[in-house]
Amino acid sequence: MAGQQTVLLASLLFPGFLVSEAAKILTITSFGGSHCLLMNCASEVLQEHGHQVTNIVFDIPFISGLNKQQKSYQVINWVPPEEQRNKIQRQFDLLVKESLHGRHEFQAIVKLYEHYGTSCSHLLSRGDIMDSLRNENFDLLYFDALGLCSFLIAEKIGKPFVVFLSVLASSIDFGLPSPLSYVPMSGSLLTDKMDFWGRVKNFLMRIDFSMRQKKIHSQFDGTIREHFEEDSQPVSSHLLQKAELWFLSSDFALEFARPLLPNTIYVGGLLDKPVKPIPQDLENFITQFGDSGFVLVSLGSIATMHQTMEIIKEMNSAFAHLPQGVLWTCKDSHWPKDVRLAPNVKIVDWIPQNDLLAHPRIHLFVTHGGLNSVNEAIQHGVPMVGITIFGDQPENMVRVEAKNIGVSIQIQTLKAETFALTMKEVIEDKRYKSAAMAARAIRRSHPLTSTQCLVGWIDHILQTGGGAHLKPHACQQPWHVQNMLDVLLFLLGFTLGTLWLVKKVLSLLLRSLDEDLLSKRKVKVGEIDVLTKPSLGW
Numbered sequence: 001m002a003g004q005q006t007v008l009l010a011s012l013l014f015p016g017f018l019v020s021e022a023a024k025i026l027t028i029t030s031f032g033g034s035h036c037l038l039m040n041c042a043s044e045v046l047q048e049h050g051h052q053v054t055n056i057v058f059d060i061p062f063i064s065g066l067n068k069q070q071k072s073y074q075v076i077n078w079v080p081p082e083e084q085r086n087k088i089q090r091q092f093d094l095l096v097k098e099s100l101h102g103r104h105e106f107q108a109i110v111k112l113y114e115h116y117g118t119s120c121s122h123l124l125s126r127g128d129i130m131d132s133l134r135n136e137n138f139d140l141l142y143f144d145a146l147g148l149c150s151f152l153i154a155e156k157i158g159k160p161f162v163v164f165l166s167v168l169a170s171s172i173d174f175g176l177p178s179p180l181s182y183v184p185m186s187g188s189l190l191t192d193k194m195d196f197w198g199r200v201k202n203f204l205m206r207i208d209f210s211m212r213q214k215k216i217h218s219q220f221d222g223t224i225r226e227h228f229e230e231d232s233q234p235v236s237s238h239l240l241q242k243a244e245l246w247f248l249s250s251d252f253a254l255e256f257a258r259p260l261l262p263n264t265i266y267v268g269g270l271l272d273k274p275v276k277p278i279p280q281d282l283e284n285f286i287t288q289f290g291d292s293g294f295v296l297v298s299l300g301s302i303a304t305m306h307q308t309m310e311i312i313k314e315m316n317s318a319f320a321h322l323p324q325g326v327l328w329t330c331k332d333s334h335w336p337k338d339v340r341l342a343p344n345v346k347i348v349d350w351i352p353q354n355d356l357l358a359h360p361r362i363h364l365f366v367t368h369g370g371l372n373s374v375n376e377a378i379q380h381g382v383p384m385v386g387i388t389i390f391g392d393q394p395e396n397m398v399r400v401e402a403k404n405i406g407v408s409i410q411i412q413t414l415k416a417e418t419f420a421l422t423m424k425e426v427i428e429d430k431r432y433k434s435a436a437m438a439a440r441a442i443r444r445s446h447p448l449t450s451t452q453c454l455v456g457w458i459d460h461i462l463q464t465g466g467g468a469h470l471k472p473h474a475c476q477q478p479w480h481v482q483n484m485l486d487v488l489l490f491l492l493g494f495t496l497g498t499l500w501l502v503k504k505v506l507s508l509l510l511r512s513l514d515e516d517l518l519s520k521r522k523v524k525v526g527e528i529d530v531l532t533k534p535s536l537g538w
Helices: 002-013 034-048 082-100 106-125 127-136 148-157 196-227 236-242 280-287 300-306 309-319 353-357 371-380 393-402 416-428 430-444 450-464 485-532
Strands: 024-029 052-058 074-078 140-144 161-165 246-248 264-266 294-298 325-329 345-348 362-367 384-388 406-410
Touching: 024 034, 024 127, 034 052, 034 140, 034 161, 034 371, 034 450, 052 127, 082 106, 106 127, 106 148, 106 196, 127 148, 140 148, 140 450, 148 161, 148 196, 148 236, 196 236, 246 450, 264 450, 280 325, 280 345, 294 309, 294 353, 309 325, 309 416, 353 362, 353 371, 362 371, 362 416, 371 393, 371 430, 384 393, 384 416, 393 406, 406 416
Parallel strands: 024 052, 024 140, 052 074, 140 161, 161 246, 246 264, 294 325, 294 362, 325 345, 362 384, 384 406
Antiparallel strands: none
């Protein structure tokens, strides 16, 4: 592994040392929000480094608005049938609504994947698009792991692929070793420091997690039966093992230390950009508060569209208790007409988040806990208060709290007084700022940037004809073989069989010994009888 890293570093520092030929790469965007931003970023990076990139976009409602900017690479927009687009939008809105009210969200996620499965079937039925993808003869596919349809596209056109995981590694099972004693399962909200009952919970969560993953993958069973020959139908969950590389959108500045495979690469901070001056109106607002500085509030595009009037009122009231200025992404159209904006608050439709997080007068970042936002805050050493809503956000904030970079509160129980006290605690307690700066040092001290890792490893895969040398044989083994259950059962059976045999032998020996003793006893008794019997010769 060290040798590969040396070669990779040399190829990046000395361009003449392993020159990679331009490759044709297909990237697939099937999710919106941060997923779309990350896929755009990767497509741009690969294009800028000499590859010929084509991006196929599933044009669903919460991607459309994010994908209008000019691109340096070719874009193919695929629009699902209108009825299907509406079903996806309604189901996604329901998912967010249930999450905002603290209701169980898994069934809503399953239903959303059911609609994705149907949309995938529509795409695979488009002979013109699929033939075009085949004819392009791509060298490699790159896509988000949560878009399960992308795996089927890769299988259908028969091309190798690398996968980007835009959430934490524990969110999906793709074969990473996960010792349950210190690797928390998704949904457990545990840290890597578990007591006995924590390990019991983690063990049970592993069973629950496996059942949930199976349920999600099963939503594509109908699509697979429809579009693949009976003798060559793939198993959706098995396709994850075919990835040449896995890129993870995090690193150990946030994530708990855990075992990795050679084809697993952390690229946290892929969206990092050079810091630019902020607009003058925002600078003027910040200046008003002098050394008190300001608090940045951004709950992400999805939460901003769905936050309720009650939440806005409670947050506004809490901000009024702070001596800092507050820059808050909240649309005017969503602002309650009967609520007066706090005097220290400025609401804006959009903010240059990265540039504001780098501002020397920022004291706190109030975030929804999305992985991209958390990564940006770590990059600039800013403490956080997380108002989590759904998805991987609670898991991200568990790690933020464990690293002492911030604290998390539930949106369903958010009240102005406790929210204000929480923000003041994080701002005034220097431990949070110190921990944030320590995480910043870890993030910034990597020998290679996230972009260099991404491009370098993809070039490595292209130059070596795939990543088979990076994948352990375990990827081809069934789960019972990986976990040595067959060996354990054999040894258990052998031990029990040996004990049974020993018992039988001892039992026979004891029985034989008893029979000998009994026989000898009878002989002695017979001799006594002969000696004591009266003589009849008298």
